[in-house]
Amino acid sequence: MAEVNVDLQEHSYTIHIVAGSIDQAGELLRTLSLGNKVLIITDDNVGPLYADKLVNSLKAAGFTPHVLAVRPGEGSKSLVTANLVFTEAIKSGIDRNCAIIALGGGVIGDLAGFVAANYLRGVPFIQVPTTLLAQVDSSVGGKTAVNHELGKNLIGAFYQPRMVIIDPQTLQTLNDRELKAGIAEIIKYGVIADHEFFAYLEVNAMDLLARNPEVLTTVIGKCCQIKADIVARDERESSLRMILNFGHTIGHAIEGEGGYFEYNHGEGVAIGMHAAALISQSIGLCEQTQVTALTNLIAAFGLPLAAPGYHPNKLLSFLARDKKVLNGKINWILMDKIGHVTITNEVTEENITCALRQIT
Ligand code: NAD
Numbered sequence: 326m327a328e329v330n331v332d333l334q335e336h337s338y339t340i341h342i343v344a345g346s347i348d349q350a351g352e353l354l355r356t357l358s359l360g361n362k363v364l365i366i367t368d369d370n371v372g373p374l375y376a377d378k379l380v381n382s383l384k385a386a387g388f389t390p391h392v393l394a395v396r397p398g399e400g401s402k403s404l405v406t407a408n409l410v411f412t413e414a415i416k417s418g419i420d421r422n423c424a425i426i427a428l429g430g431g432v433i434g435d436l437a438g439f440v441a442a443n444y445l446r447g448v449p450f451i452q453v454p455t456t457l458l459a460q461v462d463s464s465v466g467g468k469t470a471v472n473h474e475l476g477k478n479l480i481g482a483f484y485q486p487r488m489v490i491i492d493p494q495t496l497q498t499l500n501d502r503e504l505k506a507g508i509a510e511i512i513k514y515g516v517i518a519d520h521e522f523f524a525y526l527e528v529n530a531m532d533l534l535a536r537n538p539e540v541l542t543t544v545i546g547k548c549c550q551i552k553a554d555i556v557a558r559d560e561r562e563s564s565l566r567m568i569l570n571f572g573h574t575i576g577h578a579i580e581g582e583g584g585y586f587e588y589n590h591g592e593g594v595a596i597g598m599h600a601a602a603l604i605s606q607s608i609g610l611c612e613q614t615q616v617t618a619l620t621n622l623i624a625a626f627g628l629p630l631a632a633p634g635y636h637p638n639k640l641l642s643f644l645a646r647d648k649k650v651l652n653g654k655i656n657w658i659l660m661d662k663i664g665h666v667t668i669t670n671e672v673t674e675e676n677i678t679c680a681l682r683q684i685t
Pocket residue numbers: 368369370371374397398399402429430431432433435455456457458459462463464465466467468469478495496497498499500503506590
């Protein structure tokens with residue numbers, strides 16, 4: 326079994342990465358001091374595939390699980406759906422020691438985490454992520470949120486899970502588009518922290534796309550380790566953690582401009598990483614060869630490099646509303662070479678517009 330520890334003093338926790346771990350969830354959770362009742366939040370796609378497995382494992386370990394399935398998709402990251410979950414928690418008698426378990430992708434993780442952080446001023450929270458994106462990114466690090474009609478992730482809290490249980494076998498039922506969305510975040514880790522991992526991805530691209538179990542487990546473990554190290558050093562994103570947002574500034578603008586359905590999060594990040602690399606090159610931070618290495622890898626996974634037909638000015642107005650704008654300036658995460666990034670606000674509007682023209 327692969328285990329990664331997230332070292333956050335009294336909020337430390339373990340990420341278990343092993344094929345079939347959903348069937349061991351009850352046993353794993355018995356190592357924490359939890360009440361017997363648990364509330365599993367899932368969605369209507371994931372529930373029919375995996376809720377029974379999780380429920381059976383929990384029952385075998387003496388827990389009494391309740392399951393609530395919400396509608397799949399970003400629309401469920403809302404205060405309205407959160408209220409449904411609060412109601413279910415109250416009705417099923419979830420008390421301060423009882424856990425809320427997220428079984429699903431990043432939408433379910435962010436929603437269930439938001440509820441766990443706020444219900445009774447905070448109850449134990451467990452992540453059982455089932456998309457690649459959630460297994461390599463959103464289930465780790467404690468960012469929880471719901472959306473507001475004026476913007477994404479605007480209402481939320483840092484609230485760490487007590488345990489993350491990753492079963493890479495669940496990825497076998499994920500569709501190709503969602504698999505690739507997770508791969509965009511995986512490429513990000515190579516760029517921000519580890520050129521050897523980037524090279525591993527270049528060599529193993531086809532096996533990763535084919536969902537080779539060994540490659541999946543290696544890749545998930547590596548990404549969780551990189552994220553755990555960053556979060557342990559800067560939990561609240563005061564500085565270092567910002568590097569996890571490489572490609573996200575323009576990525577979010579593309580997601581938003583497309584109404585959050587034309588491009589999913591990972592596709593937005595893929596295009597955003599390309600744009601960030603172009604900006605890096607235009608301010609003299611990195612060589613063309615590094616940009617080409619990145620675009621070749623993004624393309625090798627069949628991820629988009631551009632959003633044709635989008636208007637640079639509209640993307641610019643999205644950027645102005647980005648959460649990462651501090652004192653009127655965006656903190657850009659730019660690449661000096663594969664494996665290393667720099668945080669800077671020394672970027673002109675012309676640099677940005679020029680990159681946006683190349684990716685639209
Ligand atoms: P998602 O949760 O919407 O899942 C994508 C789709 O896959 C859904 O239709 C879901 O029902 C389905 N699905 C999930 N697991 C499946 C499986 N094993 N088999 C078949 N279908 C399955 O999307 P996502 O990409 O996982 O997450 C995106 C969300 O994550 C966004 O809201 C984003 O803001 C958030 N996010 C949060 C963080 C964080 O740090 N908290 C980081 C990155 C992204």
